[in-house]
Amino acid sequence: MPVNRQQDLPGCARHPDRPTGLRCVRCERPACPDCLREASVGYQCVDCVAEGNKSVRPARNTGGARTRSSARSLVVVPVLVGINVLVFAITALQAGSIVENQRSDLFVQGTLIPGAVAAGEYWRLLTSGFLHFGNYGGYGPVHLVFNMFALWVIGRDLEVALGRARFLVVYLLALLGGSAAVMLFGDPMGSVAGASGAIYGLFGGIAVVVFRAKLNPAPVLTLLGINIFLSIALPGISLLGHLGGLVIGALATAAMVYAPRQNLVRFQTVACAAIAVLLVAVVVTSASTMGVHCEITSTELYSCFRV
Incomplete structure (x- = not known):
């Protein structure tokens, strides 16, 4: 008789009804594929990505304003x-x-x-x-x-x-x-x-x-x-x-x-x-x-x- 292994998997931290065998490499919480983003090493959950972006200083242009793409900034x-x-x-x-x-x-x-x-x-x-x-x-x-x-x-x-x-x-x-x-x-x-x-x-x-x-x-x-x-x-x-x-x-x-x-x-x-x-x-x-x-x-x- 086949065994349903998904019942033994933990639920996603953001979607508890979704069993998953994946984890965020930063916080190690279970995360489903929809909640993971590719990082320089492995995958991080969207919460860790958002937290990391807060600590990154935005690029500034010559006058000190945030850098934007020229096509959209005009x-x-x-x-x-x-x-x-x-x-x-x-x-x-x-x-x-x-x-x-x-x-x-x-x-x-x-x-x-x-x-x-x-x-x-x-x-x-x-x-x-x-x-x-x-x-x-x-x-x-x-x-x-x-x-x-x-x-x-x-x-x-x-x-x-x-x-x-x-x-x-x-x-x-x-x-x-x-x-x-x-x-x-x-x-x-x-x-x-x-x-x-x-x-x-x-x-x-x-x-x-x-x-x-x-x-x-x-x-x-x-x-x-x-x-x-x-x-x-x-x-x-x-x-x-x-x-x-x-x-x-x-x-x-x-x-x-x-x-x-x-x-x-x-x-x-x-x-x-x-x-x-x-x-x-x-x-x-x-x-x-x-x-x-x-x-x-x-x-x-x-x-x-x-x-």
Whole structure:
């Protein structure tokens, strides 16, 4: 008469109704095949695997954020691209024209005009970084396309290198850095719009990351040099906004990647807060000493706009 040997086997620690002859090599408790995971030596139960993962320090990227696969970690860059495209669509709908969107109410109230900022409209420092002229160069929304392409190409690498939150901080500080430079040195009656200041900040940021990782900086520096040359050579370009964003983006990224590991988050927070305070001081000082105040009440913007 055959003997049912399963009756003599212990039940699985997690599933007592399942007899098993297998055991976890770590805790030696009985475990059924569904509760075992392959380890470097033998098999461990799911409880021991979970406990072991708690003691393993997660991998960190250059900025101190948890390392993620590049394909899945991109969140901020697509969102920023989407916001810029959406804002452009709204201005085009309001103006009834894709090439004269600067006539829209949203554009009029959001573009950076130092004189208007001096009158108290400080939101323009930020909103101008999400507006793009539809008639730049006479070729339709080329301004938007170029900036979004640059944001995608440069931003995706920097977001992976820094992490989502740190990347967003660098982007916004660079945007405000470009606006602060325009406030400090620009034409009080000029109109400036575009994400270029923030994008140049990403140029500076990726250069800092390359130096920190001790990689070959020649490709990044060459690309940066070409873009600075174009900013100088082409008409209608806000060189001040580009350089301001470049400097602040590089400084903010340096604060991220050169922070001491023992006080990483605190150092990064204090350094970026100090940069923000400096930018606020520059803007307030420039506005108070400008002596020119203007109110924009018409969709007819100043003809000498810059991007």
